[in-house]
Amino acid sequence: MALLVADSYREVQGAPPFMPWLEKAYAKTFSESLEAALARQKEPLAAARWAFTLVKRLLPHFSLEEGYEFAYAALKGERQCLLQSVLVQGLLEQAGFRAGVYMVWRNPEGKESNLGHAVAVLRLEGRDYLVDPSEPEPFARHLGLFVDTRAGYRFAEPVYAQDGAIVGYRIGGQVLAPSLVQPLPFAFVRSQFYYYRGEQARGGLFRKPSTPEGLRRSLAMLEKASSLDPANPLALYALGLVKAKLHLEARGDLERAYRLYLSYGHVPEGPKRAISR
Numbered sequence: 001m002a003l004l005v006a007d008s009y010r011e012v013q014g015a016p017p018f019m020p021w022l023e024k025a026y027a028k029t030f031s032e033s034l035e036a037a038l039a040r041q042k043e044p045l046a047a048a049r050w051a052f053t054l055v056k057r058l059l060p061h062f063s064l065e066e067g068y069e070f071a072y073a074a075l076k077g078e079r080q081c082l083l084q085s086v087l088v089q090g091l092l093e094q095a096g097f098r099a100g101v102y103m104v105w106r107n108p109e110g111k112e113s114n115l116g117h118a119v120a121v122l123r124l125e126g127r128d129y130l131v132d133p134s135e136p137e138p139f140a141r142h143l144g145l146f147v148d149t150r151a152g153y154r155f156a157e158p159v160y161a162q163d164g165a166i167v168g169y170r171i172g173g174q175v176l177a178p179s180l181v182q183p184l185p186f187a188f189v190r191s192q193f194y195y196y197r198g199e200q201a202r203g204g205l206f207r208k209p210s211t212p213e214g215l216r217r218s219l220a221m222l223e224k225a226s227s228l229d230p231a232n233p234l235a236l237y238a239l240g241l242v243k244a245k246l247h248l249e250a251r252g253d254l255e256r257a258y259r260l261y262l263s264y265g266h267v268p269e270g271p272k273r274a275i276s277r
Contacts, residue, residue: 001090004193005070011197012071021074025058041095048122048131051091052138055084062134068196081118082192084133088120089183092131098123100183102130103192105155105266106144114268115146115234118192121183127165128158128178139164146264148182153231155266156181172265187229194225195235198242205242218242226253233260237271 005018015021026034041047059079066072067080079087085101092099104117119142120131132140141164147156149171159168159175168175198221199206203214205222219242225235240253258275261267 001086004086004190007190007193008070008072012069012075015071015075018070018074022058026054029057030054038091038095041097044092044097044122044124045129047092047095047097048088048129049138051088051120052131052133054091055079055087055133059084059087065200068193068200079133080196081132081134082189082196085118085120085131086189088131088133092120092122099131101189102183103146104142104144105146105268106142106157108135108141108143110143112144112268114237114270117142119145121166123178123183124165126178127161127167128181129165130158144266145169146184148184148188149176149180153184153188153233153260153264155264185229188232191225191229191232191235194221194228195232195238198222198225198235198238205238205245210245215242215246219246231260233257233264233271236260237274240274 023034041050059073059077061076061078063078064080067078068083070083072078073083089099089101100121100123102119102121103115104119105115106112119140122129122131130140130142131138141160143157145156145158147154147169154171156169156171158166159170161167166178168177169181198204198218201207201214201217201221203211204218207214222235222239222242225232226239236253237257240250240257243250243253254274258267258271261271
């Protein structure tokens with residue numbers, strides 16, 4: 001997480017250092033040190049509930065525009081899905097448990113998106129639990145996840161036990177055991193932070209009205225995202241979109257993104273439309 005925090009503080013000036021802020025805010029809110037709280041986390045599901053509550057209390061403001069920046073978490077108490085998922089992962093790992101991050105492509109109600117949400121995952125022996133501070137309760141049941149496997153990234157449909165644990169991942173007509181599926185690697189997660197910087201740049205790709213300066217900012221951030229993980233299909237797709245807005249050659253990026261989605265097992269509507277033009 002230290003490198004992700006450092007990336008953020010290069011983009012935003014004037015925020016208090018993140019970890020000292022977190023420790024001070026935790027002590028003020030919960031009347032104990034964060035170190036002591038971490039030390040008493042002995043049971044994994046209880047630890048997940050604790051991390052869920054910490055995020056909601058210390059970062060009360062959900063912001064799609066700037067909530068991905070750790071600097072704004074410390075400066076304004078803001079959060080967004082990727083930041084909160086990485087924070088939950090980090091807290092669980094500090095407490096001695098295995099954890100990671102997935103992207104979501106189908107939410108609990110069945111609504112699909114182009115990897116539009118991130119969620120933390122607590123990993124136990126043969127059972128995974130999604131921890132999502134965007135939901136009212138800690139353990140979410142998202143219906144579509146973007147995961148890593150020995151064969152690379154894949155779109156998966158989790159198979160849930162009655163208590164909400166994921167006991168399998170349906171991928172390409174077969175169900176893989178949790179031991180055969182992995183959280184997304186650090187390269188993808190870091191790439192995704194830069195994707196959000198490109199997506200939410202003022203006057204950029206998805207902010208109206210767009211401006212030449214904003215689009216150039218989006219371009220720089222999305223080029224960085226794609227260089228950090230060339231297998232991130234969302235970053236490459238968005239890079240093609242911003243290049244098209246800037247009247248640069250975009251077809252190659254859009255075609256490569258489409259092929260990546262296809263190889264991972266699902267093509268969202270946006271990339272389908274982009275490639276058919």
